[in-house]
Amino acid sequence: MRRVKSPEELALMRKASGLADLVMDKVYRFLRPGLSERRVKEFILKSFDELGTVPSFDPIVAFGANASMPHYGGGDAVGEEGDCAVLDFGCRVGGYCSDMTRTFFLGGVPDESAEVYRVVLESQLKGIGAVRPLVAAQEVDRAARDVIARAGYGEHFLNRLGHGIGLEVHEGPYIVEGNDTPLEVGNVFSVEPGIYIPGKLGVRIEDLVAVGEAGAEVLNSFPKELMTTP
Numbered sequence: 001m002r003r004v005k006s007p008e009e010l011a012l013m014r015k016a017s018g019l020a021d022l023v024m025d026k027v028y029r030f031l032r033p034g035l036s037e038r039r040v041k042e043f044i045l046k047s048f049d050e051l052g053t054v055p056s057f058d059p060i061v062a063f064g065a066n067a068s069m070p071h072y073g074g075g076d077a078v079g080e081e082g083d084c085a086v087l088d089f090g091c092r093v094g095g096y097c098s099d100m101t102r103t104f105f106l107g108g109v110p111d112e113s114a115e116v117y118r119v120v121l122e123s124q125l126k127g128i129g130a131v132r133p134l135v136a137a138q139e140v141d142r143a144a145r146d147v148i149a150r151a152g153y154g155e156h157f158l159n160r161l162g163h164g165i166g167l168e169v170h171e172g173p174y175i176v177e178g179n180d181t182p183l184e185v186g187n188v189f190s191v192e193p194g195i196y197i198p199g200k201l202g203v204r205i206e207d208l209v210a211v212g213e214a215g216a217e218v219l220n221s222f223p224k225e226l227m228t229t230p
Helices: 007-030 037-050 064-068 111-129 137-150
Strands: 060-063 084-089 100-105 162-164 171-175 188-191 194-197 201-204 207-212 215-218
Touching: 007 037, 007 084, 007 100, 007 207, 037 060, 037 084, 060 064, 064 084, 064 194, 064 201, 084 201, 100 111, 100 201, 111 137, 111 188, 111 194, 111 201, 111 207, 111 215, 137 171, 171 188
Parallel strands: none
Antiparallel strands: 060 084, 084 100, 162 171, 162 188, 188 207, 194 201, 207 215
8 A cells, every 4th residue: 555656645745856856956056165064954954944844854965975875974074176966855745755866066077977977877767767567676776777887887886776755765665686576556766876986976866756657757857967066
């Protein structure tokens, strides 16, 4: 019952994802070198409060080498020119959660970072393209993971491709190797490949998708092309 969302549940999750998109846009316009992770996190929390909603989990803001830790706990690091900035957050509407991640670059992007971003975006699009009813959950993970492995970054993709979401941020179905459960219409889960290079950078791109009769409905609309801050 939790895995398959009703039309009413999907409507709430679309709205929650739309609000997260709005906040991501605000944060992108706010970001610049010289800000601390803590200051950006405070801005995210304030932005959700102004929209009349609450975060679905503690937002992640990670600059530079801190972004190489997928579940970084946050701190006071100050973003510098050329740093990546991983922003992972969501909110609740009617009890239902959203969850999204974008990676920006502060003031500019080094060539290696741009290549890592290109690979992660290709991986995410390939994973979304593999979503359709009756496909095993692990096949979606494999489709995305293969892109990163072929590019030579396989050892740096540390997490499962995705997790189900609804009343909780993490629930079934889990999009991971070993889960041969077929996807069903109404499943909602994240597609969030990443490359994490210790001591250097991390790049993650995450959207929520709902399984429809014809494939994946992407619930997030904020752009995914490589973006740098002023």
